[in-house]
Amino acid sequence: METEEIKRVVIAQREEIKEKFEKTKIIEREVDKSKLRKYLSAPNILVVLGIRRCGKSIFSLQIFEGTNYGYINFDDERLAEFHARDFEKLLQSFYELYGEVDHIILDEPHNIDNWELFVNRLRRTKKIILTGSNSRLLSGELASRLTGRYIDFTLFPFSFYEFLNYNNVAIGKEYLYSTKSIALVKKSLNDYLRIGGLPEAYLLGREIIVRIFSDIVEKDIIRRLKIKKKSIFKEVAKYLISNSSCEITLSKLKNIFEIKDLHTIKDWIDGMEEAYLIKIINRFSPKLKEQFIAPKKVYCNDTGIVNAIGFKLSEDIGKIIENVVAVELLRRKSYFSNALEIFYWKDYQQNEVDFVLKEGLRVKQLIQVTYASAKDEIEKRELKALLKASKLLRCKNLLIITWDYEDDLKINGKKIKCSPLWKWLLIDRSK
Numbered sequence: 133m134e135t136e137e138i139k140r141v142v143i144a145q146r147e148e149i150k151e152k153f154e155k156t157k158i159i160e161r162e163v164d165k166s167k168l169r170k171y172l173s174a175p176n177i178l179v180v181l182g183i184r185r186c187g188k189s190i191f192s193l194q195i196f197e198g199t200n201y202g203y204i205n206f207d208d209e210r211l212a213e214f215h216a217r218d219f220e221k222l223l224q225s226f227y228e229l230y231g232e233v234d235h236i237i238l239d240e241p242h243n244i245d246n247w248e249l250f251v252n253r254l255r256r257t258k259k260i261i262l263t264g265s266n267s268r269l270l271s272g273e274l275a276s277r278l279t280g281r282y283i284d285f286t287l288f289p290f291s292f293y294e295f296l297n298y299n300n301v302a303i304g305k306e307y308l309y310s311t312k313s314i315a316l317v318k319k320s321l322n323d324y325l326r327i328g329g330l331p332e333a334y335l336l337g338r339e340i341i342v343r344i345f346s347d348i349v350e351k352d353i354i355r356r357l358k359i360k361k362k363s364i365f366k367e368v369a370k371y372l373i374s375n376s377s378c379e380i381t382l383s384k385l386k387n388i389f390e391i392k393d394l395h396t397i398k399d400w401i402d403g404m405e406e407a408y409l410i411k412i413i414n415r416f417s418p419k420l421k422e423q424f425i426a427p428k429k430v431y432c433n434d435t436g437i438v439n440a441i442g443f444k445l446s447e448d449i450g451k452i453i454e455n456v457v458a459v460e461l462l463r464r465k466s467y468f469s470n471a472l473e474i475f476y477w478k479d480y481q482q483n484e485v486d487f488v489l490k491e492g493l494r495v496k497q498l499i500q501v502t503y504a505s506a507k508d509e510i511e512k513r514e515l516k517a518l519l520k521a522s523k524l525l526r527c528k529n530l531l532i533i534t535w536d537y538e539d540d541l542k543i544n545g546k547k548i549k550c551s552p553l554w555k556w557l558l559i560d561r562s563k
Contacts, residue, residue, distance in 0.1 A: 133211075133218050139225045141210045146203065149193065158190060159298050159331075162291055163467050165195050171283040172259040177251065182287040183408035183433050184265040184352060185344050187331055189239050191287055192261045196235045202226035205239035219250040237261045242269050252277045266352050267406045286408075288463040289329025289434045292456075292557040296320055298334060303558060314554075318536070321554045325452050328436020329459075341440040345409075352407035357399065364389055365400055372401075372410055372430050374442035377451040377458070379427040408433050411462060416475035416488040416525075429476050431458040449535075450503040453553055454486055457501050457533055460557060461487060472496075477525070483517035488525065495527040505536040510550075515543060522546060531556075 152158075171178050178195070180188045189205065204222060206214065226233045236258050241247040254260060255278070262269065262282075270284055296303050301320050302313070327333050332340045349369055359365050368389055372380065385397050404410045411433060415426040432438045435455055458474075465472040475488040477498070487499040500518050504510045510532060518530055530548045532541075533556050541548040 133213050133215075133221065135221045135225055135228075138214070138218065138221055139229060141208065142202070142204055142222075142225055142229060144210075145205055145208070149189075149203065152190070153193075156335075157298060158194075159290070159294050160194070161187070161191055161287070162293060162463075163191070163285075163287070168195055168283075168285060172261070175255050175281050177255050177260045177262060177278065177282040179269060179282055179284040180261060180263045180287055181267055181269065181284055181408070182265065183289065183330075184348050185330055185332055186287055186289045186408075188263040188265075188287050189237075192237045192239075192263055195261060196237065196259075199235045200230055200233055201235040201237060202230060202233045203237045203239070206243040207240040211243075214244055216244060216246040216250065219244075219247070223254070233258075235259045235261075237263070239263045240265065242266070248277055255281065265348070265407065266356060267408070268356065286466040288459065288466065289436075290331060291329065291460065291463055292321065292324050292554070295324045295329060296558075298331075299323075317554050317558075321557075325435055325449075325456060326439055328434040328439070330434055330436055333436050338440050341434075341436050345437055345441050348407050348409050353400075353403045353409070357403045359400070359403075361391075364391065368397070368400055369404060369409070370441055370443060372404065373432050373438055374444060376410075376430060376432045376438050376442065377454040378430065380430050381427045409437075411458065413458065414475055416477045416490070423475075426478075431455050433459055433462075435459075450501070453503055453533070453535065454501040456553070456557075457487065457499070461489070477517075477521050479520070479524075483513070483520050485517050485521045488521070495525045497529040497531060498522060498525070498527050500532045502532060502534055504532075504534045507537060507539065507541070507550075509537070510534070515541075515548070518548065519544060519546060 168178055180192055182188050193203070226236070236254065238251070238260065241251070241262055242264055251260060251262065290298065293303070296317070299320060301316055303317070330341060330344060349366060353359070354362055354365060368385065382394050382397050386394050391397055401412065405412060409432065411431045412428045413431065414423045414428055417423045417426065432455060435452055438452065438455060461474050465474065471491050473490040475490065477485040477488045485498050486501045488495060489497040489499070498518060498521050500514045502510055502514055514532070522528065522530055528546065530546065532548060532550045533553055534550050536552050537550050538552055538555070539550050541550060
């Protein structure tokens, strides 16, 4: 490409960004941006990863707010003829348009072959943010050339707290004691469970979620993995999303879809995880081998996708709630506590605890999730499993996340805290 062509694209994208900031409501994310800025001291690079359309570009621009930055998004058909040899022209374009540029954002650079060489040279004098909708951005040449010289961070779709901010629902301390405020928060929670956290869904509805899902499948998985059995892969993806919050095994999937090679299924699931479409959570066991061979649980990274894509004859609100809790735990791990490990627990008698939170050698908390609005709606098997896991894993911090029941239960000398979902999502988010 010629420099003038590149400049036209850079200017057009900059104008699109300006218009978005002027006409669209921009939400501050629940992330300590000052901490991320510290990682940008040369020669480090910040890599912002996450599911497609979760707001990575806007978030990166917020990090560089007040600086003289250059920005380009390579997920743009106008850059179809851009090649590695054009990166120097891109840098020249930034200089000619903006003068001395010390901050650069490269959006989805992995669309260009050999982009790592340019970034490796650029990071010696510039502060750089890379964004990507696939964790493979960190594989191969980037990882080998930039060992120890980049920090990666995963951005998630809007949390419930961010969703309320977007919808102008005030959530000061007084809402805890206001019947009217609590009612509004609960109504908003129903909307959040249905719509999810992808920002564009609030403006364009279900149709844009279907389009985003299609782009993830086609661009971020099928194209990257060079999947030939496209129709079968799409069926597997929809099956997993339809079965969010459920156990899965590779052998069962292999038999359902009549796929000969078990490794094919594994590669497909890995590809969906790398594209941040789903998250696989392991069964807790002190033995790594048992973790590896045991069934896994699958969650979708956005409930809006579950509701728009998943095939269900009837809505299972309990599974949707569990999915929201899983994503929130993953969000808290990324934003506040990288040392957190998330599992589920199940024994041979089929006693199950939805989430086991572990830090270091210690099991920090056990969590059950239930669609209960009263004490008598909490199933005995859920309490039994929680108490059994508490004894075996030596954990006294027991929590049941309910729909609308709050109290402290005392059973067999152990205290179990019950907290409504809306309150758990909003209070102590950084803990």
